[in-house]
Amino acid sequence: MSPDHPGEALGIVAGGGSLPRIVAEAARAAGWRPVVVRIGDGIDDDWTGYDGGAFAWGRTGDAIACMTASGVRRLIFCGTVSRRPDFRSLLPSVRTLLRLPAALRIVRGGDDRLLRTLTRYLEREGFEVLAVQEIAPRLLAPLGPLGHRTPRSDEIAALSLAAQAARQLGELDIGQAVVASDNRVIALEGIEGTRAMLARVAELKAGGKIGRREPCALVKSVKPQQDQRFDLPSIGVATIEEAATAGISAIGVTAGRSLILGLDDVIAAADRHDIALVGLDEAVPDIIASGEHN
Amino acid sequence: MSPDHPGEALGIVAGGGSLPRIVAEAARAAGWRPVVVRIGDGIDDDWTGYDGGAFAWGRTGDAIACMTASGVRRLIFCGTVSRRPDFRSLLPSVRTLLRLPAALRIVRGGDDRLLRTLTRYLEREGFEVLAVQEIAPRLLAPLGPLGHRTPRSDEIAALSLAAQAARQLGELDIGQAVVASDNRVIALEGIEGTRAMLARVAELKAGGKIGRREPCALVKSVKPQQDQRFDLPSIGVATIEEAATAGISAIGVTAGRSLILGLDDVIAAADRHDIALVGLDEAVPDIIASGEHN
Numbered sequence: 001m002s003p004d005h006p007g008e009a010l011g012i013v014a015g016g017g018s019l020p021r022i023v024a025e026a027a028r029a030a031g032w033r034p035v036v037v038r039i040g041d042g043i044d045d046d047w048t049g050y051d052g053g054a055f056a057w058g059r060t061g062d063a064i065a066c067m068t069a070s071g072v073r074r075l076i077f078c079g080t081v082s083r084r085p086d087f088r089s090l091l092p093s094v095r096t097l098l099r100l101p102a103a104l105r106i107v108r109g110g111d112d113r114l115l116r117t118l119t120r121y122l123e124r125e126g127f128e129v130l131a132v133q134e135i136a137p138r139l140l141a142p143l144g145p146l147g148h149r150t151p152r153s154d155e156i157a158a159l160s161l162a163a164q165a166a167r168q169l170g171e172l173d174i175g176q177a178v179v180a181s182d183n184r185v186i187a188l189e190g191i192e193g194t195r196a197m198l199a200r201v202a203e204l205k206a207g208g209k210i211g212r213r214e215p216c217a218l219v220k221s222v223k224p225q226q227d228q229r230f231d232l233p234s235i236g237v238a239t240i241e242e243a244a245t246a247g248i249s250a251i252g253v254t255a256g257r258s259l260i261l262g263l264d265d266v267i268a269a270a271d272r273h274d275i276a277l278v279g280l281d282e283a284v285p286d287i288i289a290s291g292e293h294n
Numbered sequence: 295m296s297p298d299h300p301g302e303a304l305g306i307v308a309g310g311g312s313l314p315r316i317v318a319e320a321a322r323a324a325g326w327r328p329v330v331v332r333i334g335d336g337i338d339d340d341w342t343g344y345d346g347g348a349f350a351w352g353r354t355g356d357a358i359a360c361m362t363a364s365g366v367r368r369l370i371f372c373g374t375v376s377r378r379p380d381f382r383s384l385l386p387s388v389r390t391l392l393r394l395p396a397a398l399r400i401v402r403g404g405d406d407r408l409l410r411t412l413t414r415y416l417e418r419e420g421f422e423v424l425a426v427q428e429i430a431p432r433l434l435a436p437l438g439p440l441g442h443r444t445p446r447s448d449e450i451a452a453l454s455l456a457a458q459a460a461r462q463l464g465e466l467d468i469g470q471a472v473v474a475s476d477n478r479v480i481a482l483e484g485i486e487g488t489r490a491m492l493a494r495v496a497e498l499k500a501g502g503k504i505g506r507r508e509p510c511a512l513v514k515s516v517k518p519q520q521d522q523r524f525d526l527p528s529i530g531v532a533t534i535e536e537a538a539t540a541g542i543s544a545i546g547v548t549a550g551r552s553l554i555l556g557l558d559d560v561i562a563a564a565d566r567h568d569i570a571l572v573g574l575d576e577a578v579p580d581i582i583a584s585g586e587h588n
Contacts, residue, residue: 185468
């Protein structure tokens, strides 16, 4: 999506990780004027050169006032918010006390529910909430094998099993990531996040609970009922490195509905670790088993 | 099940944990003569006073010869086998080399698949494989609230959500344990086991990723397609202690299809930690929500 006029403000509600920066740069390149509202894990990140500010939990009202004052009408959520608010930080502000019931509702779910609640709230306040991929469509994962290596048949079996389990989890609105081998599911992501799950798999491997030659695949899959405006599954170079440490040799993401943060770098990292990286067809999950797009 | 004659041999293929001892004592009390074959995590346990022996991976043949020589015709599996065999330990024995293909198949699955494969193998060799509950029926979890405290309404919601997720996982033949709060699934058991999953929940709690007042429930649920002869979900005093450390305030197990190892001690531990412990009705998962059996 292009701005209605050059320099139109775009609110970027920025959590942690590398995604907010990628989005802000893509937005600038497309003619937007990013207004970066730092929250959650991203609150201490350096955004010198961008309008905006940092807002602790409970300063929702101030963050909204900042965006309004900067002319923001459209905004976007990106980045991670992994810690619940510290309720002591909610106390000092009078505005906060007025907002407290809304903030409490936001806190109680996973990331996804938090963002859904926050989005509904902001829409009621008159903002339009956009999807990351409307600003930076090149982030969406392409279909098919992405690096120099296509998955072997045992890795295809592992990818299929992991994708099946991820879909099952997704229907329950649980995590998006699963590690499986060709004949068993090894790890399922709860609220701990993909990084912690991969660290667990590395421990299981080191502890001899995963066979040395057992082919392990990571799949990050979109939830069937996913609101595409936020919380699309994403991978970056760090994911590849963490997967390699865990002994994973194949990675699948939902093509067109998940984000790859820095495609060239991610592919280079996968190639360096000899990991088969694949964009999976969500509609035809077994196409990978037939090898048709190899 | 009683022995055909007093002193009939009963093979107990004993992994780790407290279950094998409980089963052996119940068997003795019922008139069986236990022959304890130590494997996996139980290989170093002290079974002074019992016939049998310890058998490293790859000595399957010797274990079978030991049971046959001791007059075993019926046997039972119990206890944990959490590490895959060290293949170097398979090499020394000639018998092992002959058994290797079977052993390899055994190794590749989770506990469950391992035991299914081993059971089929032993049945082909002429043994009858019994269920733990045929020897020690008092291990089966009763229905309804078991301790002094019935779950509060928010804990009932958490138990229901956890039970729903556990069923979904069970259909995929994945783990049996889930931790949920009243509005989100927090952790799912993969191959790491319940103890490791509860340690993870304790960390998430300590790290502020679980609300201080968020009601958390643990459910261990039987898989729909479960072969009842092995790998029934079980809890013991250690499970209660670990759950308490993780901040869990309600625990549900499938009544009649899961094992409570030391019911009186487990209830006492739950009461001590003010945990609501409940036997769930598998057929009517929502009965707990209606509170009908409280």
